Amino acid sequence: DQQVKQNSPSLSVQEGRISILNCDYTNSMFDYFLWYKKYPAEGPTFLISISSIKDKNEDGRFTVFLNKSAKHLSLHIVPSQPGDSAVYFCAAPLPTGANNLFFGTGTRLTVIP
Amino acid sequence: DTEVTQTPKHLVMGMTNKKSLKCEQHMGHRAMYWYKQKAKKPPELMFVYSYEKLSINESVPSRFSPECPNSSLLNLHLHALQPEDSALYLCASSQDSQSRNNQPQHFGDGTRLSIL
Numbered sequence: 001d002q003q004v005k006q007n008s009p010s011l012s013v014q015e016g017r018i019s020i021l022n023c024d025y026t027n028s029m030f031d032y033f034l035w036y037k038k039y040p041a042e043g044p045t046f047l048i049s050i051s052s053i054k055d056k057n058e059d060g061r062f063t064v065f066l067n068k069s070a071k072h073l074s075l076h077i078v079p080s081q082p083g084d085s086a087v088y089f090c091a092a093p094l095p096t097g098a099n100n101l102f103f104g105t106g107t108r109l110t111v112i113p
Numbered sequence: 114d115t116e117v118t119q120t121p122k123h124l125v126m127g128m129t130n131k132k133s134l135k136c137e138q139h140m141g142h143r144a145m146y147w148y149k150q151k152a153k154k155p156p157e158l159m160f161v162y163s164y165e166k167l168s169i170n171e172s173v174p175s176r177f178s179p180e181c182p183n184s185s186l187l188n189l190h191l192h193a194l195q196p197e198d199s200a201l202y203l204c205a206s207s208q209d210s211q212s213r214n215n216q217p218q219h220f221g222d223g224t225r226l227s228i229l
Contacts, residue, residue, distance in 0.1 A: 032215045034217055036220075041222070042222045042223075043117070043119075043203050043205075043220035043221050043222045043223050044156070044203070044220045045220070046217045046218070046219055046220075049215070049217055051215060089155060089156075091155075098144075098161045098163065098168050098169050098210045098211070099144060099146075099161070099207055099209075099210045099211065099216065099218065100158050100161065100169065100171075101156075101158065101218060103155030103156055103157075104155060105153075105154065105155050106155060
């Protein structure tokens with residue numbers, strides 16, 4: 001059973017516009033969430049994270065929003081750049097025990113120049 | 114540039130071969146992980162090492178044998194693999210393995226393994 005879900009397998013956005021990638025989770029025990037970006041032939045690269053004590057975390061062009069009541073988080077990229085074209089995974093570890101990450105299935109973002 | 118280095122990048126082996134995947138990190142992290150990723154699927158955890166001791170084995174078949182010679186190195190020994198074991202094998206590390214410390218995992222670029 002997928003505990004972290006990304007229901008949009010792909011997203012296309014014009015350069016300069018906002019990209020919004022969505023993620024839903026089912027396990028209410030999750031309290032820390034991460035976004036990773038993956039280029040072909042490379043491993044996932046850590047992008048940004050958020051703890052459940054916050055509802056927003058910003059780092060440059062990247063902002064993650066967390067809605068705990070809806071069990072939903074989103075990653076906003078603004079302005080989008082062609083170099084942002086990649087697969088984006090959201091992930092969460094269980095809050096106790098070892099740092100076992102549960103990944104969503106990913107969303108392929110294409111930024112059109 | 115990734116701070117977690119995996120070798121080799123690609124590996125093709127027969128079902129009777131023995132080979133090893135290697136992973137190295139020099140960030141002083143004390144937790145290291147092996148993940149398996151099939152095409153169009155998310156990574157799935159295989160093993161966790163914490164302070165050089167195996168702390169999690171996610172019901173992985175014994176034909177996969179992990180080894181952590183020291184805090185910077187992690188190996189995955191392969192023997193008698195099956196064609197369905199063909200996948201991308203990712204290594205990751207984090208400062209420690211305790212979820213409550215909210216430490217992100219940093220991944221290598223993976224070894225793409227093909228079993229003939």
